[in-house]
Amino acid sequence: MGKVGFFGAGSMAEALLKGLLGAGVFRAEDIIVINKQNDQRLEYIRKTYDVKVTRDYSEIAGECSILMLLVKPKDVGEVMERIKSHLNERHLIISVAAGITTSFIESFYSKELKVIRAMPNISCQVKESATAIAAGRYAGGRDLKKASEIFSSVGKVYFVDEKWLDAVTALSGSGPAYVYLMMEALTEAGVRAGLPEKVSYELAVQTVFGAAKMVVETGEEPLTLRKKVTSPGGTTMAGIETLEKMGFVNAIVQAVKSAARRSVEMRKESGVSGNS
Numbered sequence: 001m002g003k004v005g006f007f008g009a010g011s012m013a014e015a016l017l018k019g020l021l022g023a024g025v026f027r028a029e030d031i032i033v034i035n036k037q038n039d040q041r042l043e044y045i046r047k048t049y050d051v052k053v054t055r056d057y058s059e060i061a062g063e064c065s066i067l068m069l070l071v072k073p074k075d076v077g078e079v080m081e082r083i084k085s086h087l088n089e090r091h092l093i094i095s096v097a098a099g100i101t102t103s104f105i106e107s108f109y110s111k112e113l114k115v116i117r118a119m120p121n122i123s124c125q126v127k128e129s130a131t132a133i134a135a136g137r138y139a140g141g142r143d144l145k146k147a148s149e150i151f152s153s154v155g156k157v158y159f160v161d162e163k164w165l166d167a168v169t170a171l172s173g174s175g176p177a178y179v180y181l182m183m184e185a186l187t188e189a190g191v192r193a194g195l196p197e198k199v200s201y202e203l204a205v206q207t208v209f210g211a212a213k214m215v216v217e218t219g220e221e222p223l224t225l226r227k228k229v230t231s232p233g234g235t236t237m238a239g240i241e242t243l244e245k246m247g248f249v250n251a252i253v254q255a256v257k258s259a260a261r262r263s264v265e266m267r268k269e270s271g272v273s274g275n276s
């Protein structure tokens with residue numbers, strides 16, 4: 001696979017580092033990490049994962065054939081400006097930046113640049129990411145295969161059309177946060193119903209974990225499983241009726257819509273023209 005350069009040393013970079021090193025896709029000595037100015041963070045990454053770190057853009061672009069953009073969408077332009085003179089046709093750029101198009105990244109290079117846009121989620125860290133990937137104009141089957149190999153090592157991979165990526169970002173990129181909020185809400189609800197906080201928290205977390213595992217391991221759909229839990233006239237029915245009355249489903253639909261809208265806005269704020 002060659003060496004990989006990580007542009008960014010934040011949450012996503014660390015989640016990917018943990019996952020990729022754990023899965024053995026890259027050895028620590030094949031990874032170089034660069035960030036912008038946080039020395040302490042870069043030192044932490046170096047010490048914890050035993051990877052090489054640098055502040056030299058030419059070094060990282062020179063040594064690595066795969067360059068992963070793990071910076072905020074607004075910083076993608078700056079990174080591309082800094083590396084564009086060191087790029088060549090052997091480089092594969094993989095960007096996880098929300099809203100940033102492959103054509104924007106391609107536009108920094110005068111020749112054909114291989115770009116893959118990916119939308120993983122934080123669960124890379126435990127090798128359970130749902131990652132969607134789309135190829136840019138010049139990326140071919142081999143590049144998609146490489147990206148797929150990388151993200152398969154940290155979860156499941158789905159090939160999508162690039163125009164879907166705002167919706168994907170809103171659903172599965174941001175999705176873990178919605179589920180964490182659900183856990184927070186269940187914990188709070190348990191406390192209000194009289195449980196000690198620790199008990200409530202542990203019950204909430206195990207309930208969400210068990211519910212997800214049921215769907216995955218039984219292959220049964222959530223609706224079917226929901227029916228199995230909901231006895232006529234029972235407690236679950238009372239709870240679900242309240243969720244319906246309070247607009248639970250609509251709240252989730254609106255949340256995903258807002259997140260997808262924000263993906264489009266961030267694209268515009270980052271100076272990207274075009275829709276997808």
Ligand SMILES: NC(=O)C1=CN([C@@H]2O[C@H](COP(=O)(O)OP(=O)(O)OC[C@H]3O[C@@H](n4cnc5c(N)ncnc54)[C@H](OP(=O)(O)O)[C@@H]3O)[C@@H](O)[C@H]2O)C=CC1
Pocket residue numbers: 007008009010011012013034035036037038039041069070071072073075078079096097098119120121122173174
């Ligand atoms: N967090 C998540 O769950 C997910 C995030 N993403 C995407 O991943 C990307 C990164 O997000 P996240 O990890 O949360 O962000 P963080 O803010 O945690 O990390 C951003 C990193 O980028 C570095 N950086 C900024 N500018 C430059 C530069 N010019 N050169 C090199 N490094 C630079 C920062 O360095 P410094 O600290 O020194 O400024 C920092 O290490 C975003 O585009 C986001 O859309 C996608 C899916 C899920």
Ligand SMILES: O=C(O)[C@@H]1CCC=N1
Pocket residue numbers: 098169173174
């Ligand atoms: O919140 C964000 O913008 C990023 C993209 C998906 C998850 N985190």
